[in-house]
Amino acid sequence: MSAIVQIVLAGPGVTLQDSGRWGYLRYGVTQAGPMDALAHEFANRMAGNDPGAAGIEISVGGLDLVVAEAALELAIVAPGFRVARDGAPLPSMCLVTLAPGEKLSVRAGESGAWAYVAPAGLIDAEPELGSLSMHVRTGVGGTGLKAGDRLNVAEARAGLAEPRALADFRQAGEAPIRIVRGPQDDYFDAANFARFVEGPWRLAARSDRMAYALEGPRLEHAKGFNIVSDGIALGAIQVPGDGWPFVQMADRAPTGGYPKIGTVIAADLGRLAQMRPGASLRFAAVTVAQAVEAWRQARAAMEAAGLAPAGASALSSEALLSRNLVGGVVSAQAWSD
Amino acid sequence: MTDVTNYRLLDAGERALVVEFGATVDPAINGQVLALDAAFVAARIEGVRETVPTYRSLMIHYDPLVISREKLVARIADFEATHPAAPAPQARWIFPCCYDPAIAEDIAELAALVKLDVAEAARIHASGAYRAYMYGFAPGYCYLGGLPETLAVSRRATVRPPTPENAVLVGGGLSLIATFSMPTGWYVAGRTPERMFAPHRERPFLVDVGDELRFEAIDAATFAALESRARQGETIARREALA
Numbered sequence: 244m245s246a247i248v249q250i251v252l253a254g255p256g257v258t259l260q261d262s263g264r265w266g267y268l269r270y271g272v273t274q275a276g277p278m279d280a281l282a283h284e285f286a287n288r289m290a291g292n293d294p295g296a297a298g299i300e301i302s303v304g305g306l307d308l309v310v311a312e313a314a315l316e317l318a319i320v321a322p323g324f325r326v327a328r329d330g331a332p333l334p335s336m337c338l339v340t341l342a343p344g345e346k347l348s349v350r351a352g353e354s355g356a357w358a359y360v361a362p363a364g365l366i367d368a369e370p371e372l373g374s375l376s377m378h379v380r381t382g383v384g385g386t387g388l389k390a391g392d393r394l395n396v397a398e399a400r401a402g403l404a405e406p407r408a409l410a411d412f413r414q415a416g417e418a419p420i421r422i423v424r425g426p427q428d429d430y431f432d433a434a435n436f437a438r439f440v441e442g443p444w445r446l447a448a449r450s451d452r453m454a455y456a457l458e459g460p461r462l463e464h465a466k467g468f469n470i471v472s473d474g475i476a477l478g479a480i481q482v483p484g485d486g487w488p489f490v491q492m493a494d495r496a497p498t499g500g501y502p503k504i505g506t507v508i509a510a511d512l513g514r515l516a517q518m519r520p521g522a523s524l525r526f527a528a529v530t531v532a533q534a535v536e537a538w539r540q541a542r543a544a545m546e547a548a549g550l551a552p553a554g555a556s557a558l559s560s561e562a563l564l565s566r567n568l569v570g571g572v573v574s575a576q577a578w579s580d
Numbered sequence: 581m582t583d584v585t586n587y588r589l590l591d592a593g594e595r596a597l598v599v600e601f602g603a604t605v606d607p608a609i610n611g612q613v614l615a616l617d618a619a620f621v622a623a624r625i626e627g628v629r630e631t632v633p634t635y636r637s638l639m640i641h642y643d644p645l646v647i648s649r650e651k652l653v654a655r656i657a658d659f660e661a662t663h664p665a666a667p668a669p670q671a672r673w674i675f676p677c678c679y680d681p682a683i684a685e686d687i688a689e690l691a692a693l694v695k696l697d698v699a700e701a702a703r704i705h706a707s708g709a710y711r712a713y714m715y716g717f718a719p720g721y722c723y724l725g726g727l728p729e730t731l732a733v734s735r736r737a738t739v740r741p742p743t744p745e746n747a748v749l750v751g752g753g754l755s756l757i758a759t760f761s762m763p764t765g766w767y768v769a770g771r772t773p774e775r776m777f778a779p780h781r782e783r784p785f786l787v788d789v790g791d792e793l794r795f796e797a798i799d800a801a802t803f804a805a806l807e808s809r810a811r812q813g814e815t816i817a818r819r820e821a822l823a
Contacts, residue, residue, distance in 0.1 A: 271715035426590035435695025448647035498716030506593030
């Protein structure tokens with residue numbers, strides 16, 4: 244059975260992303276992949292897909308889609324966003340099956356920058372260089388989803404029409420974003436490294452899938468700001484000549500020539516990605532061993548999560564807020580699981 | 581017997597490790613990078629996701645939940661203990677290049693900067709034996725060492741408008757074939773009909789790092805003819821096996 248996902252409205256920055264384009268960094272090809280890897284993988288797992296399968300990544304620009312041809316289950320992981328089916332609010336993290344003709348809307352809500360929708364089945368499209376991930380800047384994999392696009396979903400599966408809320412596995416709170424020092428922390432003296440960690444930094448408006456720009460105290464380089472280009476890892480924090488760092492995100496170039504003072508650890512990359520321009524943050528340095536342990540725990544929490552306990556979603560502030568913002572009529576059982 | 585390590589290990593987070601052999605653009609340093617890269621590519625170590633050779637260092641992307649940093653460092657030491665020779669260039673590529681000022685938009689400006697006439701600047705660029713050091717920036721952007729000293733101008737102070745596709749650029753002592761039309765701080769010294777990146781070609785990327793490149797001057801009419809053949813999918817650059 245195959246179903247169609249028809250894009251009715253897509254803001255800028257709405258793309259297809261699988262786990263990324265691996266193997267071509269050596270040819271200058273960006274890896275791309277999801278901005279919030281754990282949220283993306285959770286959506287796939289809940290949809291019964293391969294953990295690295297392609298799903299739709301939605302920016303604050305929002306998305307409307309209509310299901311056609313056959314009923315289709317969707318796993319929606321859109322914490323902080325407003326989600327609705329034909330105008331009736333849904334939990335922002337849920338499993339739901341849309342009948343043909345039904346419309347799903349995802350809009351920016353009170354928080355969150357990236358949301359994921361994984362259709363239960365295989366998005367049937369032609370991979371480019373081994374991946375369906377879209378890198379908008381170079382057009383590798385496509386330049387983004389637009390109104391009128393139709394995604395064929397092979398092996399489409401349907402489930403319950405009644406939404407079932409998903410547990411929130413994410414690490415909450417305002418804790419500092421953890422980094423590992425280097426690889427060019429020796430380009431900064433102790434005072435400037437301390438200034439970097441302390442911040443506070445404000446996420447600048449020019450942040451996007453390529454890099455999150457930070458504004459705050461200006462950092463001074465001890466040995467200039469040009470290095471002979473070398474590799475750039477996901478989460479690398481480059482400091483260009485103006486002294487304001489920027490964090491290299493999913494759409495970064497594979498190499499670059501500014502010193503990198505530190506690298507955001509995998510466990511905190513999703514949390515950083517979900518911040519919006521204007522958000523305030525600071526950093527904390529950890530060891531590689533601590534970073535690996537944090538990643539192990541973050542992954543374990545995601546892998547252990549599933550449906551939310553019965554009744555939990557009805558009481559969540561997110562659900563209440565979403566109800567207020569969408570302003571639709573909500574039946575009590577729509578929130579129960 | 582003492583075994584002196586000639587590399588530094590730098591963590592780029594907990595999922596990437598940089599093996600740095602030097603801090604300059606140098607064929608010998610790049611050769612060490614490519615030797616270690618070749619060893620990793622051949623060994624296909626579980627948990628090593630991808631390696632990225634650059635001028636002077638190898639970035640190893642790994643999954644620390646599959647291979648620990650400690651084990652990865654031990655594998656690097658094992659490889660380096662054998663003092664691997666830099667792999668010999670596998671191929672020499674000959675890229676047709678048009679230096680006609682009507683197509684090579686900045687050749688006159690470049691020639692004036694180095695106080696030569698256009699024909700001489702073009703002859704010198706085409707005389708170079710170039711080395712493919714690394715890719716970066718964007719798909720197919722391959723940095724070429726070996727630019728004759730005479731043409732080693734610095735980059736522009738401000739970027740120029742977008743270059744045509746497949747522009748052959750010069751700047752900062754290097755040369756480069758640009759894949760896309762983009763603004764640049766480099767000078768457009770020429771233009772090749774060949775595409776450094778063609779996603780649906782059997783070889784999306786023709787050139788491997790370590791390969792040798794040469795440019796062969798062609799006139800505007802030949803450029804137009806070859807370009808239309810390239811657009812139809814033909815590979816225009818010629819490959820000579822070296823190894």
